[in-house]
Amino acid sequence: MIVLTSQQMREVERIAIEKMGIPSICLMENAGKEVAWEVKRVMEENGLSSAVVIAGRGNNGGDGYVVARNLYNWGIDVKVFVIGSIGSISGDARVNLEAIRNLGIYVAEVTQKEHLKFLEKTLKDSDLVVDAIYGTGLRGEVTGLAKEVIELINQSEKFVVAVDIPSGLNADTGRVEGAAVKARITITMHFLKPGLLIYPGIEYAGEVKIADIGIPSRLAAEVRPSYHYVVSQDVALKSRNPDTHKGDYGKVLIVAGSRSMTGAAFMAAKSAVKTGSGLVRLAVPLSIQPVIQSALYEAIIYGLNEEGGVISYKSLSQIFELIEQSDAVAIGPGLTHEGEVSKLIEDVIRNTEKPLVLDADALNALVGRLEVVKGKRVILTPHYGEMARLTGLKVEDIKNNIFEVARSFVRRYEVTLVLKGARTVIATRDGSIYINSTGNAGMATGGSGDVLTGMIVSLLGQGFEEEKAAVYGVFYHGKAGDVAKKSKGEYGMTAVDILESIPEALSEGLKG
Template identity: 45%
Template sequence: MKIVTGETMQGLDRRVIDEFGIPGLQLMENAGRGCAVAITEAFPAAARAVVVAGKGNNGGDGYVIARLLRESGWEVRTIVLAARAEIGGDALTNLQRLNPESLIFSPAPGGLLPYRQILDEATVIVDSLLGTGLKNPVSAVYAEAITLINGSGKPVVAVDIPSGIAAGSGEVLGVAVRAAMTVTFGLAKIGHVVYPGCEYCGSLKIVDIGIPAEVSSSAEGVDFVDSVTASRLLIRRERRAHKGAFGHCLIIAGSTGKTGAAAMAANSAVRAGSGLVSLAVPVVLNPILEVKTTEAMTIPLPDDGQGFLGSTALPAIVGAWEGKDSIAIGPGMSWNTATAELVRQVIRLVTAPLVVDADGLNALSEEVEALANKKSPTVVLTPHPGEMARLTGASIAEIEADRLGVARAFSVRYGVYVILKGARTVVAAPDGRLSINGSGNPGMASGGMGDVLTGIVTSLLGQGYEPFTACQLAVFIHGYAADLVAGEKGEIGMSAVDVQEHLPVAFRSLN
């Protein structure tokens, strides 16, 4: 599903008006009608609505909704947070179509309190205050209205986006309406699907307002990966296929005390469908990994008896990656000088698709420019916000404030694929493409989850998926398997191995 910014959507509206000759008044009518239908379908027993409207086009949509609900037999009052003289254009045309006796104009701060009873008596409140053009924090009478709406305890239907949510980032601009349902137009907006905005939207319904398909399809947007999208990404298997058809991946991982990370990455690659998996580990740890992995093969690497890998392991690693379809490095390797230099040497030498995670990312953070000398055309980095902060030199707060922008900028600059983990994980490609993941839950906030994801990404790359698709599908399957675990066991106490074991079920559910 494509999602866009508010600015992009406004540009589409202008193009439809200018190039296709569809009047703005007609688009407003279509939007209001779509909302009115959604309201009556969602609340069939309701009979009393209060529309709280602003003076712009979002308010104009609300005036259409008020008229259509009234025509269908509802009792409707419309509270306008502006003076009549402030309203113009298409919004004024639709305001004039309303029964004057149903209108209340309350433009001044403090003027809404006498109308609290009207809100309390409503069965549905319609929020058509601010829309997707909002850029600055909500203040004055608008902030008061939002506070009263949220305090009413009534179900709220937001028109286009809950008032107070930034359409391009999901940021709460001071205060925001908490809706039971949001009805948006043409395309979903980024603020609908990322946190914290998505928590304010309730259920999201997208209605067609007559924007030609050629206009929508040409819009610059971001992919939102849900189960429908993920199913389309999945490559169906030939019935006569054999293990050689599904890739042989190599995972370089592990150090003393961190054998679990190595095992989870390898076992997850198996569960994600790799034909063969080899796990390269420090030789002193090989007996442990022989026990922790059954289907994966182990490759003991020279470690000078230290339990971690350094430059003496490089010749063996170069030999091990011959004939491999994808490679991962980093899980549980430890962060020390010798290991960090080994990671950077591997990045400079390997030509196969490469996934760098965990301590591999820590090694890169000391010398990010090592990426400029990479030989592989496909390098995937899988940082969480803390790791991304170390890679970029920004603070975690800065990373979280602009996850899409940070991921895209780094990806384009260094020619790598970035999976920026977190709630609504972001995937960025070197050509500027962006994707937001729609699966997962808070139960995934536990150790080892990143190692599972590394195994899945490496597996899909080895199976021949296009890199951006491999990243998108891996992230979705990872979260979807966790959602399946949550459905069976709950979120609290969920382990990475629980998710790993549910990977085949997750794939089956999409197939």
Template identity: 45%
Template sequence: MRIVTGDEMKALDRAAIEDYGISGLVLMENAGRQAVELIRRVLDGVRGRVITIFIGKGNNGGDGLVIARHLLNMGAEVKVLSIVNAGEISGDAAVNYDIWRKMDQKVYSVHQGDGINIVKLALMNTDLIVDAIYGTGFHGKMWEKVGRVIDVLNNSGKPIVSVDIPSGLEAATGRVSGPCIRAHHTVTFGLPKLGLFLEPGAEHAGEITVADISLPGVLVEKEAPQRYLITAECVKKWLPPRPSPAHKGNFGRVLIIAGSRGMTGAASLAGEAALRSGAGLVTVAVPETIHDIMEAKLTEVMTVPLPDNGSGSLSREARQRIMPLLENMDVLAIGPGLSQAPEVVKLVRELAPSIKIPLVLDADALNALAGEAGILGKLQAPAVITPHPGEMARLMGSPTKDIQEDRIGNAVKAAATWNVVTLLKGSRTVVAAPDGAVYINPTGNPGMATGGSGDVLTGIIASLIAQGLKPVRAAAAGAYFHGLAGDLAAREKGMMGLIAGDIISALPAAAKELAGPCRSQSTNMVINSFS
């Protein structure tokens, strides 16, 4: 599913109007009707319910007036409160304002005088609030009086449905610079808006419904940017079939080079995750002085000892043992728990450019390339790098703060500069391909911020590549799969006590859910789709 900024959505709306002859009023009507369907679901019917709708002067307010009309016709008691004077409402919104008034319905102005008291009075017996104040064009800080209204709405204890995007949230960045609606539900029209899935915007969006407003599919395919929200539907299409006559060799062979003294868990987690993600055969190669430990920790995963420096970290001589191992492998993952010993750094820098099978670089493999990131541009095989913000900062020579302020831009830059698929970890993981395509992952939760979670992700991505997925799809599907497993684990155990092993244990259930009806669920967010 494409994901857009507010300006990109406006361009698509404009093209639908100018190039396809779909009037703005039709789009507004479709949007309002879809929002009504959500409200009916939230309230389990609207007849006899009291619904208070807050509108602004633009198209968002026009959507709110369409919602008001249909709810009234369905038997709800509807109160419309405006943050602007009637004369400020224009365009298609003004048409719907006139319809509402011709139905002998009032619009209460709350932007002057005792407006706050009117708001408080209106909310006293309200069952649900509809936020149609500001749309996707909002930037910066709002008018102080409107901010006070929003504070009252947020503190009312009433469920809030936001129209297209919570008022006060920037659609392109997810930035919140002042008072902002904290919605329980957001119904967003046409395509999901980027700001709903970037922090801190995601915290304000609640449950998200993407509503079809009848934009021509050919228009979206042609004009929308190559930026995607990863969905269950996508992942289901990408995952390879598992035919009845298949054997373990059909599902790929994974080699993982990982581990050091004190970091055997990282190697173990990556190996188990690869196996639990569907790979047929998984081998974990570790420094020989910790090999016996790995033999005890792992049963289904095979292990191989590699030359080390006597202190539990790999030596440069390990390369001669690794190269023959690769002859029968479909993918190599390297990095989890390797340590940053000088010999490990030299080994990674020498080994990576010589690999000729798909490669996943994580953790200490990325740390080894800090200051020498140009090596990534010399790789002979397709590669996925999976840095967290700190590792990305070291690779790019930038402060971590700068990485976090433009996660998408930095991921895109890295992918294009080094010609590698770049997965930037964090809340709403970003996957960028060298061709400019970007994928945003909606699954996952704060409980997954625990040691070893990234090692699990490495194993999953390597497993999916071994099963035949292209690296960019393996990274995107892997992020979704990893987050979904974390969400299922958190649902059972809570977030505070969640550990990486719980994510691995939930991988089969996540795979089973992906094989069933397509519904993307995370601890904080549910993404529905109306059509």
């Protein structure tokens, strides 16, 4: 699904208004009307009878006046508060403000602290709040009276419907700019905004709905959207051609495992099998080969040179021999980063052109030697902790700047990055950001990442380009987690439950 930044949204609106000649006040009418319909529905469903619209001085406030007018026309008790002086309101917002005043709708200004008392009382006496203080026009931090108003809205614990974006939330980054309204529903105008799809923005937006405000959707192409929200329609799978054999579905190699981490190797390989690979080869330290073999029948298991249950540098030639026979390779799950593992991984990467998925200990191995991946056909799959080690940034800084961090990493190292978190983000070499929509908190469990690695390498082996393998792999991994949650619940589900759910997740994907 298309996602537009606030600047791109403004540009699309400009094209609609200036080039297409669609009157801006019509767009505002459509926006306000759509929100009003939703508010009416919510009020009827929840037995609510009175609403208060809290408006800012810009066009977001203008949408709010249209909401108020429509609610009033439908016989709903509605009051309007304007944060700032009414005299300073201009343009379409002014036109709509005049209309509601002419109709006799109650409109009050909040320009000084004393006004807050009455607003607080009105909030207490009302059932629902329409938040129309700031939309895509927010610049910098919310301060002063507006900040206090936002805090009052949140303290009121009323049903809040936000217009376009919860006021105070940065539409592009999902960060809270000083204070932000906590909405139950956000009705965003025509296209999703990145800040609604990433934490903490997700928690402020509540349920996000998209309102058709009459902008021709094809205009989005003119601003070349670089953010995408990945939903099932974007990753529909094709049925297999009946006239095929296992050679058509790729041979993958997974280099994984150590004495204390046999499970990681098992899960990555089993997940590749379940994702549909024609052939999976799993290379593990020689001493754990029998254990794996007794648990995993569908893969071919190779024993690598090792020292104390950890692969040794001597295994390099064995690994290359196997790489030669493979279409795609995953390295990392459960390897440990003891001994010669780091050097070994560096040399494997340096000397192959095959598509690679690097996860877990392969990422640890790359700390301080990242230049080796530059321009290679590599997908890196770090979680925030691994990303922090790779980049030298703090986890908090990564979480607060997910898009920027992911993008600048990819720009620098020319790889595909899967940055795993509560909302996994994929950054690709063409500068795009894909935000995944599937998955749940039950997936925050050991081995979940190994399953993802197996899925992505399987898709690479089946001929998906790196970008697609990453986006599809992350989506179906999350979906498998959602399937597992249905029967096991978030507490009890395990990585094995996720991998066991891959077939069902993929089958649903076939339906589109």
